[in-house]
Structure formats: structure tokens, C-alpha cells
Amino acid sequence: MSITPPRFFTFVTRLFDGTTPWTPAIFASPDNPLGGSPVGANQARMYSRSAASVGRIPYDKLVRPGNLGALVMARVIGGAGADTDRIEVRSANSAEKVTNELVPEDGLQQTISLTGEWSKPFLLEPRDALAVYHQGLDPDELSGLQLIVRELDQDSLLGWITAKAQASSGNEYAQAVEAVAIDVDDETVTLSTVEVDVLTVRVTATARGTITLPAWASIKPGARIDIIREGDTEGVVKIVPAAGQLINGDADPDDPIFLPLRGALRIVREAQSGEFSATSHGTPPTTTVATGNHAFTYGWPGRRYLRLPDGAGQTATLPAYGTANNVPIGCEVAVVNRSAVSKTIAGAGAEVITGGGATANTYTLAANTSAVVSFDGTQWQLTA
Template sequence: MNENPRFYVLSAERFDGTTPLSMGWLPNNNQNTPRHVVEQDLVGRLSFADLARPGTSGCVVLARRWSSEAEGDQVEVRSVSATETKDDPPTTVLDSLLEVSTLLSTWSRPLFLGPTDALAIHHLPEGGGTVELLVADEYGDLLKAHIQAAEAEALAGNSVTPLGTQTLLAAGQVEPVKNRDLLVLLTFETDGDVSLPALEDAGQGVRVTFLRVDGDGVPRIVLKTPATDTVNSVTDDPGFTPYVMRSLQDVVTYRRVPGGWIREQGTPAHVLVNETTSPIAVPPGVEGTLYVVSRVAGAAVATLPSCADCRVGYRIFFVNAGSAWLTPTPDGTDRINRSLAPYSLPAGASALFEVMTLIDWCAVAQDETPIPIESADASVDVPAWRGFGRQIVRVSNAAGVVNLPSTEDVNVGASCLVENTGTGVVTIDGDGADLINGHLTRAVPPGAATLLVMNGFSWTATGGDFGPQREQAVVGVTVLPSGTADLVLASRSFTTYGPNTKAKVSFTASGRLTPDENGDVSVVYRLRVDGTFVPGSHRVAQLTSVPMVDGYFSYATEGLVSNLAAGSHTAEIVILSATSTQPSGVINITPEGSLLVEW
């Protein structure tokens, strides 16, 4: 309940429940003590304006008998004109919204009043009585009304609401529910509609629960008066207000609140299937999810409704069950993920769209793996894809060109794997000014592959012309005489296909001293690519022999070469100098040696 509930104690000879309050008083917002009204001409109908604070859209009222007399006192809620004030004479007093309840000395069950409701209190003709009211505002928040109701029930000692049952074997009408909840058991042999009670036949706060028990028929829960009744504040929306109970043991609960019903389970999904027509006109909605399934044979366009015609949170789930691209297109100046561009979906893909603002859709692809592309054409266009999956492109043309989509149309983190299955060089071309590792193009040699990842503004590539390529040369048994200088011990040619390629060159080998000879061995060696020494690869191997002991030692060096142009290159291991003080004067290099190039 609210922190400042207000108490009213009403005394009069008779409350007939039909005449408005004639005194014109407003409740004191800070009044926490009982207020007595004892004028003899006081009558018994209190409008919503009499009871609720200004600016509120609903209130909870509890009533009880104040004194021992007039044990037949009764209370009920009636409907009145929405424009009627507390001082107006009643234009119409409609049927009671709640079954008339007898007042006891304990608090009654909560009575929910909206702007078009009034509270009527009846005295028996034979005597006057005193009635106490406790009023708490809802502050226009439906959730707060639920909390207040629970607290009011605890205060009233009515934690268990009476529950009735109704069984329907075919389409029909739910019976009135004024001061009890109702469980409706449905067993339909054919499809049919079940109408909720009219608002005037349902008490504030009551729940109607539907349970599909058996039968092949599908029940559909509808409004009694669609033009005026509402579900979750929505009036007469054929795509929203009905609830289709598609499965057995399906359960849905409706609760009567000021102004209509709320469906506590939320909103059911509806399906729009399009077989042949393009463009597909997608209708606006207010709540829930609309499934749009396209089975168009060929490219199709789906025109999204204006965000301004939808409620924030409304969702549309697109499923492309056709054979080509489905392209949802925003309306007017609406945006999809802050872009005015359409959002294309390949065949077999799906995406969820949600209204975020008056002009914004948020789209998230659900199928993250695009269909692989295999082509022998000289030019292969890669369309934009959605999600964070990997687009695989296999090209067999000896001079194929792969045209990437714009980075603006691909999600950050999405990747594209280009495989060259042919015998020539495949070129990857970025869209417009889009860059690949800082360059406009990238080459993929035969049998190689390049993985490209969209980093938010460009493509980051690994593999291909700078990746799992390697060439190796084996160094045979070599005997170097002392004094050898500037000798190419081994060389290897390799070919790069893209600009600014990096290559790693390494050399490993072992050496052997001549047995039973004293002396020292010193070998200075270095790597060279295209006649230029590789920085950091200079090494010296030096060892002193011991008689009667076989002496082995190792050669090892490596270096990295950057910015190699496309074309053929040569890597070499060069002996700069080799000296030996052993009597034989020779230096042995064993067959384990190798020159390796990786790029």
C-alpha cells in the first residue's frame, strides 16, 4: 500500500448507491486519521475523483463495517461516465461490476477503481450504519497496482480468492466473473473462438485462466467487444489481441485491470507467410513478435512498417525460405542498425528486428553461417552477409578476382575465407576504398587460403601470400677447406604474390671436427635474400677440438624480411669465412643442415 493511505468513515441513514456526493469535498492528501461525514443528506455513491489523489489512474479501496449496527451493509463497484465529476448528477448507473458483497467487521477483498468507476455503499432500509474505507493510489503504474493488491489482500486476510470452473466443448462465451477467479477448461473438436467476459461482467483484479485440456480443435481467445475492450492496452488489433492455443496443455491467464485486460504471459507470435509476392508489405504492430516467412522463388524485398506506427519493443522475425536474397527495407527515414541501407538476408538465413525508437530498428541475424560460394568465374562478387559467421569462397579460375562487400554492410567480427583451388593467382579486392591490411588488394597463390576478418573499418587478413607457405633446401655433406670465404652454402627460390610480403628465413645445421686432431674451428655465416643480408642473422660458430674425442657443434640463425614485392626471390646461407687450425685443415658440415623459407 502507499505510504500515506487515507481513511474515510461514512455515516448516514441510507446510501442508495445512485446519487452523487453533494458536499463537494476533496480528500486531504496528508490525512491519515479517520474522517467522519455525518450530514443527513449524504448519499452513497463515491466517484473515482472522490477517492483518488489528483493525477492518478487507479486506486485500491478496502471497506469494512465500522459499528455493530446495520449488519446488512453492502458494497459494490459501478461504472459511470468518464467525464462525470463528484458533484455531477449521475447520467447513467450501469450494472454492478462486482457482485454485491456484504460488509463485515474485517476488511473486504481489494476493490480496484479506474477513472470510470465509482464505489456504491448500501444500508438496509431499517437503519443507518457506519462504513470505513481505506484508499491507496496506484500512481498510474500497473505493476504498483499489483503490489498494492497483494498487500491489500494480506491486510484483508483474504489470501485465497474464490475459484470457479467452466468447461467449454466448443466456441462460446466465458461466464461473468465479478468477485472470483475462473478456470476455463477447453476441449474443442474443431477450431473456435472463446470470448472473454465483457468488462462490465468482470470485477477488477479477477483472473481468467484458460487451459487447453484435449481435442483436435484449436481454441482462440478473443475480446467480447473488440472495438472498446483492450488487452495490454491494445484495442482491436487482429494481429495481437487474439491468443491461439496451438498446443495441448497450453495455458494463458488474463487479469481484469482498470480499462481492460492484461495477458500475464505476454503476447503470442503470429505468422505471415508470403509465397510469391514481392515486395512484401509488413504490417505495423504494437506488441509481441510477427514471423514473416518468405518463400518467393527469386530475390524478394520486404517493406518494413514505419517505426512511428509501432510500439517500442515490437518485433519482426524474418525467415528467408526462398531461393535467393530477401531484403528488408526501412520505411522513409527509418534506420536499421543506424543505417538507412537495407538489410539483406541470404537464402536460408533469418534475422530478428526490434523497434528501438521512433526511427530505429535493431536487427540481429540468427543464422550466422552463410552458404559457401564456389565459382570458376573470373570475377566473384561476395554479397554482404549478416551475423558473425564465416563466408567461405572457393575460386578455381586461374586469374580469379574476389570482390568483397562493403565493410559498412558486414558485422564487426564477421570473417571471409578465400580458398584458391586453381592453378593461378587469385586476387582479393576490397570494396571501393576499403583496405586489406592497409592495401587495396591481396593475392592468394595456388593451393593457399586467406582468412579476412572485419575489424570495424577495414579487413585484417592472415594466410595466403603471407602465411602457410614454405620452401626448404637441404644442405648436403660439405667439406670446407680452411680459408673459405663468401661461399653460398645453400640457396632456395620462392615466389610471393602480393605487395609488402613478409618472409622468415632460417638455417640450421651441425658441424664435425676431425677426430684425433688438435686445433680450433671458426665459421662466420649469414642469411641473404636477393643479394641483401638479412638483419640480425650474423652468427659465429667456434670450437676447440680435444684429441680422441669426436667434436660436434651446431649452426643456427634466422631473420625476417619485410616489404617483399610480388615476384620471384632467392634466399641464401652464405659462409663469410671459415678457418681451421687442425692439421687436416678442413671443416665438415653434415647432411642434417637445411635452409627454410616461410611466408
């Protein structure tokens, strides 16, 4: 079963009336800083603001082609939901259909109450649309709806259906969600020892920190821990087992496991005493610095892209590898200069970069070229 990073949608308007169609054209408005359509773009976070009423959100405006469904969580912002605030999952009408499945148009599938807390996950299928009913505490003020949409491929959808079937048949299948916030450098968080089949851990990290897994003996055999980064936070997060236990066969690996910047980790409790297996899923992020310089505070696992398009000189400063747990081995940035002037790649403080026949604190990236800088555990290595 594969994991895709969650996608976040925020809709802000005066009234969610359950009927007025929402369209991606709203994304082109000046109020939307990200721009683009949620289906055609790969941004994890989408924002739509309009004074007009909105109420109907079709499946294909939330889920990209190639997926067979999505798990959705919802909440209201800007005021607690009233008793009548809700989302109705309805079968699509003629204007919303993306399949030829013969189902009654606009038939009610299920109702989800809306409050200021996240709802439990509910399934959205290609034949469905969302009808949203909500108004803020002050009818003259804008209010909002937030959605977390986790797209499902075939294996993920089958896993969800199997879990629901097990639960409805009386088998013990339990899930739990834990939120972790790392906002102070070198903070350590130990996950709760919850007797569940799947523990989903949502991580917001604006600083450097460590997440420690629960003790192997406290977790059900075969249980899974999905650790998911939420939002566009840049903190570097290391994942370690409890003392004396192993991840991927190693208790203290030279190359520790880190949470991707845009993605997730799946960790499974193996049958072998004290052992866990971990797999990483993510998409390399891209940072574009339109003008001026840019300094990275924290490293990241794997590759990211940095674009420096300014027609003037720019300096990109790499994160400091001299700080413990700040830069994972294999941390890599592809710096792209598509301007007519040279740019500078610099190590933090006195830290050095080896490449281009020299070892120095800075490297000059010529106009209309690119270079890849990676951390080998000792220093930065550059390949032009």
C-alpha cells in the first residue's frame, strides 16, 4: 500500500449553501497566493477565498486523475459549527460526473457533522460530490472550511475497504491519530503506546527534533505507524527506535531515518523481537527565490530543488552540518541558475564545499548553469 502526501484545501466565504458549485477559476484570483488548479498542480496546500456563496465541491476538483478515491477529513474555521453545519456526501449530478456508473443523481450517501475539530476520515469516490452547509457566527463575516484529502491508489483503497469490513464484522481493528508539534530545536517526542492496528502521526515541525517510537513490546504484531508531515514546515525530524531496538536492522544507523519534507514514513512492527521496518515516501520539494538571498536553516533527507531566477546576484547558504542532527547524510540540493548573471553557493559560517577542483567556503555558479550539492557526512560535495 502506498502513501501519498496529504493535500490541504481552505475555502473562505460568507456562506456554504450546499448547492452553489465551486470551480477552480477561484484559484486564479488575487486572493489565492498559490494560484493554479488543485487538480492540475502538485502543491500540497490550496487556498480559495471568495465573497460569493459556495456549497458544492465535485470529486475531480479535490482528487487528481489516476486515483480511485480519497479519504477526507473536514473542519470549520472562524467559528464553531452550528448543529446544522454538515457535509453531505452525495452522488454526483450530471454536471459533476466523472464516471459512467449508473447511480441516482444527487443521492445522499452519508452525512458528516462539521465542528471546529477534525472529523473522522470519510471516503470520497469518483461518483461522489460534497455538499457543504455552514455559516460563521457572524453572517457578515467570512468563515472557512478546511479539508485534508489523502488520495488512494488501488492498494490503498482495498486496504481501507478491508479495514471497514473487519470493523463491521466485529473483528478488532483499531486506528488512532496523534499530533506532534516540534517547534524548539533538539526537542524529543516519544509516541504514545497505543494498542491499535494503525497509528497515524501528523507532524508539524518548524525546528530540529527527534521522534522516538513506542517500545516494540507495547505495539500489536504487524501494527503500522504512518508518520506524515503536515504543511510546508522545514524542521528536520529524525526517527529513532526505543533503546536497544532496531529500525531496518540497525539500532544506531550511520544514516538515520528522517521524515521527508513533503511526504511520509511508514513503519511496521515486525515479528522479530525488537525490530521495525521503515519505508519513506515523498516528492522532492522545489523552492524558488525570486529576488535576494536565501539561507537554509535545516537540512532534509534526499533531494530538493532551488531555483535562483533573479537577474541580479544571489547567494544560497547551505544548512550547517556542524550542528548535530541538522543535516542528514545524503541531503542534496540541485541549484538551478537560469539567469544571465552568476550566483553564489555558500557554506554556513566557515563550512566548506568541495567541487570544481577546489575546497572553499563558496562556489560560484555561472550564468545559465546548474549544480548539485550533497552532504557526505563530513562536508558538502558539489557536482557541476
